[in-house]
Amino acid sequence: MFAGLQRPCVFVGLFIGVIPLPTQMFLAALLCVPLRANAAAAMAATWLTNPLTAFPIWAGAWWFGGWFTVQDHKPVIDALNIPWTQPGLWWATLLSWADALGKPTLIGLPIMSLVLATVGYVVTMLVWRRVTTRTWRRRAHARKPGYPDHSQTSRCFP
Numbered sequence: 001m002f003a004g005l006q007r008p009c010v011f012v013g014l015f016i017g018v019i020p021l022p023t024q025m026f027l028a029a030l031l032c033v034p035l036r037a038n039a040a041a042a043m044a045a046t047w048l049t050n051p052l053t054a055f056p057i058w059a060g061a062w063w064f065g066g067w068f069t070v071q072d073h074k075p076v077i078d079a080l081n082i083p084w085t086q087p088g089l090w091w092a093t094l095l096s097w098a099d100a101l102g103k104p105t106l107i108g109l110p111i112m113s114l115v116l117a118t119v120g121y122v123v124t125m126l127v128w129r130r131v132t133t134r135t136w137r138r139r140a141h142a143r144k145p146g147y148p149d150h151s152q153t154s155r156c157f158p
Helices: 009-018 024-035 039-048 054-069 074-079 087-142
Strands: none
Touching (some): 009 024, 009 039, 009 087, 024 039, 054 087
């Protein structure tokens, strides 16, 4: 049961999934080959970024990047003031906004992907250990004398 989760497939999927690339699933599967990890689980882990989670993840990446680059957040707030009444200035405002967000986001995305991948890996390993420990305890309890032996009966046919 869940034997593929023993390998670093979750780490690979979460790491690749945070970085905004159009071929996340393909890259995750490709990275799983040399690591001998479960490619299907890694590809599923790339689904972390979806329309509901993309903005919080990228905002977190921008925040991490701003923290590491020690950048003032004032230019970003100024860039968000879009002159809606002057459509000719929208493009210039968008470019200044991308310029203000660019460096912290480019630095923050790899940091954020490493953090999320590491946390996901550790949580997966802890859950995996809990599930396997519980399974082995149940099996050990089932082998105790006096416990009914169901090995001779079939569950499908009475």
